[in-house]
Amino acid sequence: MTTGEQGARVVRAPRGSERSCKGWIQEAALRMLHNNLDPEVAERPDDLVVYGGTGKAARSWEAFDVIVRELRELADDETLLVQSGKAVGRFRTHPDAPRVLLANSNLVGRWATWDEFRRLEALGLTMYGQMTAGSWIYIGSQGIVQGTYETFVAARKAHAARAPGGGRWVLTAGLGGMGGAQPLAATMAGMACLGVEIDPARIEKRLRTRYVDERIDDLDRALDAVLESVQRGAPRSIALCGNAADVYPELVRRGVTPDLVTEQTAAHDPLVGYVPPGLTLEQAAELRARDPVEYVARAKAGMRREVEAMLAMQRRGAEVFDYGNNIRTCAMEAGAEDAFAIPGFVPAYVRELFCQGKGPFRWVALSGDPEDILATDRAVLEAVPGDADLRRWIELAEQKIAFQGLPSRICWLGYGDRAKVGLAFNELVRAGRVKAPIVIGRDHLDCGSVASPFRETEAMKDGSDAIADWAILNALANTAGGASWVSFHHGGGVGIGNSLHAGMVIVADGTEAARQRLERVLTIDPGMGIIRHADAGYETACRVAEEKGVRVPHRAG
Amino acid sequence: MTTGEQGARVVRAPRGSERSCKGWIQEAALRMLHNNLDPEVAERPDDLVVYGGTGKAARSWEAFDVIVRELRELADDETLLVQSGKAVGRFRTHPDAPRVLLANSNLVGRWATWDEFRRLEALGLTMYGQMTAGSWIYIGSQGIVQGTYETFVAARKAHAARAPGGGRWVLTAGLGGMGGAQPLAATMAGMACLGVEIDPARIEKRLRTRYVDERIDDLDRALDAVLESVQRGAPRSIALCGNAADVYPELVRRGVTPDLVTEQTAAHDPLVGYVPPGLTLEQAAELRARDPVEYVARAKAGMRREVEAMLAMQRRGAEVFDYGNNIRTCAMEAGAEDAFAIPGFVPAYVRELFCQGKGPFRWVALSGDPEDILATDRAVLEAVPGDADLRRWIELAEQKIAFQGLPSRICWLGYGDRAKVGLAFNELVRAGRVKAPIVIGRDHLDCGSVASPFRETEAMKDGSDAIADWAILNALANTAGGASWVSFHHGGGVGIGNSLHAGMVIVADGTEAARQRLERVLTIDPGMGIIRHADAGYETACRVAEEKGVRVPHRAG
Ligand SMILES: NC(=O)c1ccc[n+]([C@@H]2O[C@H](COP(=O)([O-])OP(=O)(O)OC[C@H]3O[C@@H](n4cnc5c(N)ncnc54)[C@H](O)[C@@H]3O)[C@@H](O)[C@H]2O)c1
Ligand SMILES: NC(=O)c1ccc[n+]([C@@H]2O[C@H](COP(=O)([O-])OP(=O)(O)OC[C@H]3O[C@@H](n4cnc5c(N)ncnc54)[C@H](O)[C@@H]3O)[C@@H](O)[C@H]2O)c1
Incomplete structure (x- = not known):
């Protein structure tokens, strides 16, 4: 495919403090969908491919246009349903409900193979959503650098502890x-x-x-x-x-x-x-x-x-x-x-972080202004003081990472800190210290939203590698908490048949309602990582749950 | 297993107008969990098996006890997470969010086999939730009498037309x-x-x-x-x-x-x-x-x-x-x-009903008083007048159906009528014409919440039998709408690997907040059936969508 799919064109997220949608949450979804397909960000935007083989943001350019129209019309008490990159419904919900719910690439287990997926894709019935492609929160290669940084830091500490x-x-x-x-x-x-x-x-x-x-x-x-x-x-x-x-x-x-x-x-x-x-x-x-x-x-x-x-x-x-x-x-x-x-790197280094609810936390300045990210960088270091590796990452990222598309940042934050940072961002928006709302999301390579026995859940202590209830509960709980959009995917990272995982994005628009939603969702989401690992018997997760007051019913009195 | 699992005992739902939980939604979940295991209702209550082979309501009696304790403590702005019959978390959400979220038997596709399921079950890591067993809305054999009755009538007509x-x-x-x-x-x-x-x-x-x-x-x-x-x-x-x-x-x-x-x-x-x-x-x-x-x-x-x-x-x-x-x-x-x-019976007889958002709508009188069901029967016939088949069903059911456990009723209702009936029930509760709230739910054999290529989605017009996004979207949308509890299951009806499906239950407690939630959820839930079948190209679904104003984005102007 050299010319791209029918209707291909160059898109780029709208910038600035004015919105074309009825609310900032809808506007955020609209901008992030566009941003995922920005030529600076996407690998093959003409084909709607964002990254990771064939991970797409919308099923076709026609489907893209319909999603955009629906987002523009979407009221503050409505929710849009997106089925593998195609808008399929719009229902009345309420202001604290997500504005968009997405399901990508999901197949019934017996049919969960690449062959069947490709057959259904060719019939125009589905799309491969990868992880952050189909959930509209990809931010370019900064994510890869940061994930590798985090792994290397953990491995470095492990070595230094022994030697x-x-x-x-x-x-x-x-x-x-x-x-x-x-x-x-x-x-x-x-x-x-x-x-x-x-x-x-x-x-x-x-x-x-x-x-x-x-x-x-x-x-x-x-x-x-x-x-x-x-x-x-x-x-x-x-x-x-x-x-x-x-x-x-x-x-x-x-x-x-x-x-x-x-x-x-x-x-x-x-x-x-x-x-x-x-x-x-x-x-x-x-x-x-x-x-x-x-x-x-x-x-x-x-x-x-x-x-x-x-x-x-x-x-x-x-x-x-x-x-x-x-x-x-x-x-x-x-x-x-x-x-x-x-x-493997997950059981060796990353699982210990997962046990603390840590995972790739990321955010985007909807204004398009790099200054806004610098303001958020400072807010993070204020909200989470005394973490030398975090400080080093943020300072180096400011020097070394070129923005792609809307300015963004990523760092690994755990339970407690995520909610703190989310509230700090909301306060920046409320006080007018950034020029537009901030979108907060995460990768699906994450502590409490993924079932992926070849990677994220390899060699779990209790053998629960393939148990996928946790990913589902994550999507449902984030929906209940009031995330701005929630997605549930099949096959990201390790391919069709091999993983189930959930995404969530939440918008800090400076309102009191957003403050409450941020506090809830940024507590629930990493909290899922802690209860998932506590249930599997990891000491660190049990300890963190106790220290931070995360309720684990079977350990509670 | 003759003596049942450890801790086995006889349980039965509490009755009456007094509750032991902090709110009626929690109380409803508590009573329905007990009711599913009432010896009048369950097939093998000692083993926590409700119906359908090994469909269970809780993973073990110990897990049952913890769920009950959590439900008793659960506040009106909290949500309990249940992973295959075991309470694993409790988070703050908000009053319009579900009080309980459940995920049953879910496995990553490559591992979605009975062998792997049994292995994980033996490790104590999962349970088979069937459909309404693990989602706490089984009502005994009456639940299927109506569906069987309709199917037999349709099959009888088909035979009589040929012979x-x-x-x-x-x-x-x-x-x-x-x-x-x-x-x-x-x-x-x-x-x-x-x-x-x-x-x-x-x-x-x-x-x-x-x-x-x-x-x-x-x-x-x-x-x-x-x-x-x-x-x-x-x-x-x-x-x-x-x-x-x-x-x-x-x-x-x-x-x-x-x-x-x-x-x-x-x-x-x-x-x-x-x-x-x-x-x-x-x-x-x-x-x-x-x-x-x-x-x-x-x-x-x-x-x-x-x-x-x-x-x-x-x-x-x-x-x-x-x-x-x-x-x-x-x-x-x-x-x-x-x-x-x-x-399969679905393509042969039931799909035409699904295209109208029709499916098995059921409800339970939490008071335990059969009089309350007679009151709801009258309310249904008032809310949906002039439907001779519906009237005949209700009258025959009153004569022939013996209640099991809490008194309940089922009938097939479509889009529009479900919301009407839900509001009528809420009004009965508000006005004190029934003695306690009414619980409304449905089977997972349903129009818009199931992906099951051997049954509910067998032989779909567009070939989308195995596409499971719809079931996920149903669970997410009902959560967003404010159902009282929402569940997502794997393998119900047709076995591990062969289906994914969602359940929802909503409580009419007579409050204004419940009225709004009922209107939303009982519109979204059957609405999903209409958009799912409209997307697959069924004429009836497209017509009903147009007549009833259900938005289908790719057909909208
Ligand atoms: N850790 C993770 O989270 C993660 C995520 C995605 C992918 N991966 C895996 O990481 C691997 C690398 O991915 P990629 O996208 O960089 O692949 P790539 O194909 O782009 O790069 C592989 C590189 O290895 C070089 N190479 C091959 N044989 C070599 C040899 N004998 N000696 C020295 N160099 C050699 C190639 O020239 C090439 O540059 C893949 O196997 C991928 O599946 C890991
Ligand atoms: N059509 C539907 O809507 C629908 C809904 C739910 C379940 N089901 C399916 O229907 C089936 C029955 O469900 P159930 O809850 O009644 O299960 P069940 O286990 O309670 O009952 C099965 C019955 O079959 C009997 N049986 C087993 N082998 C037999 C044999 N060789 N000859 C005669 N009888 C035999 C058993 O003794 C048992 O009484 C299940 O497979 C279930 O998944 C269908």
């Missing part, structure tokens, strides 16, 4: 679409980084966008640069053009043990995403075309070598983790029997 | 929680009935409640009784204790072709709901415990025999239909390749 003075540098590989955020996230997290990437074009791109600082292909010199920057306390990121299946074992041979070790080659797809060692890119392309079976065997053999090196580094004290690309499975198939001694 | 003078007797099987309504519905619809049931206790219960007229175990004598009653024009219902997998083929062998043929064993759950031929009940229980895989194989083989007999009867002119228990799928898996030549 005092540790957590100073990261070895990783793969600087592609997702993985390319790693060098920037590492330096933002206060660590140096050596990133091994086989494709010079990918390194070029990351140098251009300043996500990586320098390219050094000689291993000695690259290591020197990394260690020197560690010494100086001025973290730099170095890209090395090479094959991870060669470089990782070579580091083991030399006795070099990085503090953190991970990798983000696209190992989940061994025919396309992993270049076997011993081949140039051209030779790899030739072999892939000529003998795919041989290619996959050699790719997996390479992964085995790489993973065995990671295991050796782990034994020598490095903090090693799988970053969600399934390399453990491929390596094990090729003979690395201990591959699963390497933990 | 003048036909439509005089029904062969069916399974006289359990739902299926036990069939003999009564048949005679109310003017037909004789032969009902095959393997469990003598089930027959005993139906004789006691006068749902079936007589038990005759000898096939010759049973047939004689049926045919004689047909001859006399005085329809009688006969229960025969036997295995349908034996009796149906035997009838084919004898050349007996009933006018209508269906069956309601709990075939959706082959390990629990279908007794394999050749085994006594005791032997079946023993095999089920000892070798579940073998049990399921033999049950499915029995279903194949039964379904092949049904197909033979169909070829000989009988009106044969699947009554929503998924027996066709199991039979096909066991080798009955033509199983789907038997139509």
Whole structure:
């Protein structure tokens, strides 16, 4: 598809303090829908594709037009229903109810496969909503950088706890679409980084966008640069053009043990995403075309070598983790029997945050004015003082992150802090210290709204990985609390059949009614993460529930 | 399980005008939960099983106790979260939000199988909620009498149209929680009935409640009784204790072709709901415990025999239909390749009603006083005058239906009428013409809240059978409208993996706030049926939408 779907055109969110809808909540939905399709934000806006493969914001351009018209007409006591990117109904509810309810890509379990999904999509009956695409709260690549930052910070702390003075540098590989955020996230997290990437074009791109600082292909010199920057306390990121299946074992041979070790080659797809060692890119392309079976065997053999090196580094004290690309499975198939001694990143680092109700909290300035985000940045640091990593992130983000579309910010906040920050934002709007309302939302990679046994709910303590009631309860409870729009999705992140998850967005428009809704929803939403993990038996969640007064009925007297 | 789960005891709903909860909505949830487990209502109350195989109202007796305590403490601006029969959270919402939100049996698609469900159930992590069991609005067999009556009437008409003078007797099987309504519905619809049931206790219960007229175990004598009653024009219902997998083929062998043929064993759950031929009940229980895989194989083989007999009867002119228990799928898996030549009852008879927003509307008198139901009966006939079928139903129901547990009534009402009746009930409560509030709910076999390709959404005009967004939107929209409790379930009726569906209940407590909520929810809920069927291209739904002013955005100007 080069010309895009019928009716394709360039759209961009309206800016400023004037609205074309009957209320600010409707206006917020209208602007965020447009913003998701802004060419600065979306990957293929002509096809309504926002990100993540084919994650869309509306089913078709015709459907987009109808949604926009309905939003413009929507009264303050009405609710619009959107079924996989198509407006299908409008009912009278009440001012404290959501203005929009969305359901994306949902299929009955027996039919929850890509094949059936594609068949129904071709019939015009559904759309792939990914996570924040179909729920109108995508904000561009800032989200990826921040998620990686958060993971690296957690891994750094884990290493430093075991090895005092540790957590100073990261070895990783793969600087592609997702993985390319790693060098920037590492330096933002206060660590140096050596990133091994086989494709010079990918390194070029990351140098251009300043996500990586320098390219050094000689291993000695690259290591020197990394260690020197560690010494100086001025973290730099170095890209090395090479094959991870060669470089990782070579580091083991030399006795070099990085503090953190991970990798983000696209190992989940061994025919396309992993270049076997011993081949140039051209030779790899030739072999892939000529003998795919041989290619996959050699790719997996390479992964085995790489993973065995990671295991050796782990034994020598490095903090090693799988970053969600399934390399453990491929390596094990090729003979690395201990591959699963390497933990996945969610159980290793993120779950502990989930137990505190922490997850990717994000917001957008509807005015379109970057000044408004600076005002919110200050408000966050005032509302949540004394969190050094948060402060560092916000300050670095202000320097290093270019806005895409409407100015936005993301940071991980937990139970208690989210409500505090939401109320602070509402106060900014009320007092006229920002020029228009602020939209608050989150990713679906989240503590209490996702059932996803290959990622967010991998290896739950009680075995409840596939239990999806929690995601449903999250959507219902946020609706009951008065979120501005609520969505429920199937298949985001890990594909059709593999996940169910809910999204919520709430608008701070400066009114007293919004204040009450913010307090409720920003308490309920992270609270779900705490009760979900408390029910699964996580100590941290039980402790936080007790400390913060989150009611867990089966533990209550 | 003979002694029931730990903590088992007899419970029964509190009656009267005094409440032990902080508000009538909480009190209604408390009474309905108890009522679902009343021995008059539930099939196996000791095990918390209400109906439909293993459809439960709470996960365990301990979980029951915690729910009850939480309901007693629940404030008028709080919401209780129930995850598969276990109270897991309580959050502050607001008075117009539901007091309880429930999610039952939900699993991520790839794991949506009975095996995985059973594994998780054994770990204590989930429960099977069926439809109205886990959503606390089961009312006993009356609940299905009306639907069965309407279905039998429609099938009788279809048979009579093909075979003048036909439509005089029904062969069916399974006289359990739902299926036990069939003999009564048949005679109310003017037909004789032969009902095959393997469990003598089930027959005993139906004789006691006068749902079936007589038990005759000898096939010759049973047939004689049926045919004689047909001859006399005085329809009688006969229960025969036997295995349908034996009796149906035997009838084919004898050349007996009933006018209508269906069956309601709990075939959706082959390990629990279908007794394999050749085994006594005791032997079946023993095999089920000892070798579940073998049990399921033999049950499915029995279903194949039964379904092949049904197909033979169909070829000989009988009106044969699947009554929503998924027996066709199991039979096909066991080798009955033509199983789907038997139509589902929904596309055959019910979809036209769904297009009008019609479905099983039910209510319960919280006072416990049967007089209150008589008052509501009169109110219905006043609010919806001039509907002869409705009047006949209510009059027959008053004569023939024995109440189980709290007095209740059901009738099928469409868009517009439901809101009218809800407001009339609220006025009865306000004016003190009934002794306590009235609880209004519905089954999940419904026009706009179910995705179930083997039943409610079988053979949709646009092919959207498996699209589940509508069920989700229904739960979200009823939550937004202010239903008293809302539930979202997986696997009801047709088993794990095969359906997703939502329930809602709303309490008429005589207040002005309740009046507004009733008007909203009883408009939204049937309205979802109209927009769902309009979107699928059904003419009737499009016409009704236009006549009644239900907004369908893609058809609006
Ligand atoms: N952690 C998460 O939350 C998360 C989220 C989404 C995706 N992922 C996974 O992360 C992985 C990376 O995603 P992406 O979007 O960056 O993929 P991508 O295809 O854009 O990038 C992969 C990169 O790896 C490089 N590469 C391949 N083989 C190599 C080798 N042997 N040595 C060195 N470099 C090599 C490629 O040249 C490419 O630049 C995927 O498997 C994806 O599924 C993780
Ligand atoms: N059509 C509908 O609207 C609708 C609604 C709800 C449920 N259902 C389905 O109807 C089915 C019956 O539900 P129920 O609540 O009555 O279940 P149930 O478990 O209470 O009753 C099933 C009955 O079938 C009997 N039985 C089992 N195997 C038999 C055999 N081989 N021969 C004769 N009798 C046998 C059992 O003894 C039992 O009495 C379920 O599959 C349910 O999902 C249909």
